[in-house]
Amino acid sequence: MSYDGDTVLVTGGASFIGSHLVEELVARGADVRVADDFSSGERSNLDGVADNVEILEGNLKHWDFADEASEGIDRLFHLAADHGGRGYISNYPANCATNMALDNIVFETAVENGVEKITFASSACTYPTDIQQERQRLAEDMVSFEERGGAYADEAYGWAKLMGERSLQAFHDQHGVDASSVRIFTAYGPRENETHAIVALIAKAFAGQDPYQIWGDGEQTRNFTYVDDIVSALVLANEKITDATPVNAGIREYISINDVAEAIFEYMDWEPEEINHMTDKPVGVRHRAADTTRAEELLGWEPKYSLDDGMAETIDWYVENRDEGYIRENLETLLHER
Template sequence: MSFVGERVLVTGGASFIGSHLVEDLVAAGADVRVADDFSSGRNENLTAVWDDIEVVEGDLKDPFFARKATEGMDRVFHLAADHGGRGYISKYPANCATNMALDNTVFEAAAKNDVPKITFASSACAYPTDIQQERTPLREDMISFDVRGGAFADETYGWAKLMGELSLRAFHEQYGVDASSVRIFTAYGPRENESHAVIALMAKAYAEQEPFQIWGDGEQTRNFTYVNDITRALMLASEHITDGSAVNAGVPDYISINEVCEVIFDKLGWRPDEIDYMTDKPVGVKHRAADTTRAEELLGWTPEYSLEAGIERTLDWYVTHRKKEDVRRDLETLLTSR
């Protein structure tokens, strides 16, 4: 992929996924602007490319700031959102609901500034929850905006993402903007915080938590997808999808929390004497994995990183950037902070 000379805005570009996308776009030759309110994003996430990008700080729900941020852009990657791990989206539904206003403000600003292409970071949480109790691979056509009862998203966060997809399709229809949505499935990697599953488990293991706490029975599955596979999917979607439709970005494997823990324990060379399965905690749906047929056919995309390779890279980053004594002291706060 070549984005040489293109002016590209990444909203939420100082965040976990956003900062990796910014790095990939810079490497592909893009002239990148980051718009972020730094509520969860960090300047240090952009250290590697700081001298090569423009950063504007503000609230993208403010129409004036959104117009300023999108002005003069050739593409927009819209990743900004109020979000967190399962505990966060369960505890703060009103915060997540504000994403609907955010998305519409960004799309309207981009359309009125004649931005030709918009790619939206959607979520696997947009899928109906009732079909995720068994191991049923999730296909894009399992959501329909045209069929009665065609949607049943996962908590307020999922409904907001689904409404973002619908809104972007409307802007495509009315303004002719090339549009795409990427349904992200359980991304993980360096720079993610401890409120998300993989980093939370790493933090507990690194702190040598005893007994080791796992939410639920540990048999719930997700398709944990390494962050650079996600950013590649976003860039390919921006190149190849124009009609506002959605595509999955996730591994097609059902990986249990217990399996993730075993990989982490092996990589750290430590394992707990006892595991406390906390079945009273929110765990979301029972099983989730992506059908990647559409991504393969339209984008030529398949995930490149195995779970073992991704966890090794992430764990190397984590132990390099976190002091064990600090993680032990602040563990409970870290697990619930955005």
């Protein structure tokens, strides 16, 4: 689909996923505006399209800035959030809880400014944690606001994302705005920071950490999904879903942390003498993978990148863009601070 003539706002557009989305929208001909406070996103992430986008810097929890950001906008992709990997969301729950205020201000100002379509970047953390101890693929209807006890999200971050979905549904119901929510499952790729699992594991290998530290026993699984596939799901949801129906964006495979580490060692041609499994570290749920049936039916979406292909892209980017001495010296801070 061409976006020629459309004005599109991407909140959090300098972030890891946001910057890849901005590049895709520019390539499709959209007039793109980015709103970001640069607390975690980097201006350099937008270097490839800087001449083709409008960049506004400010805090979207402030009404006036959110109002300015969505003025004259046709489509909104709302990715801005206080977030990070497992270490961050476990250590900073209050920070993550502020996303509830952020989301509502962004939605309300957007609706008042006549934005026609809103797509919300939600998370697999919206799913009940107690059903993720055994291997069962997560389907969207496993979260329910209609049944007592139908929601049991993953930490404050997951609850905030779930409330963001519920809030967007309410704006659709009351104001008729076209809306969609995409539940993102364990995204990875170039520009991601070291608080997230795959880049954290790459950083440790790049710095030559030995003993090499793996949080937990390493047998916990995730469905690592390459960023280009996530961007594709966001764009398709904005085009095809109007009633705020949530949809998963993730792969169906269960991939263990130990398997990822071994793949990194092989690709980087390096291996530690010892691996230390740190069972005192936060690891989240035991198993997580997506049921993608709804995405296939509503969006015609399925992931295109294998783990090997995505890992190669990510490792090559990391090695080319990071300083080994700096990573070695600051590794522990990088793993916890976004």
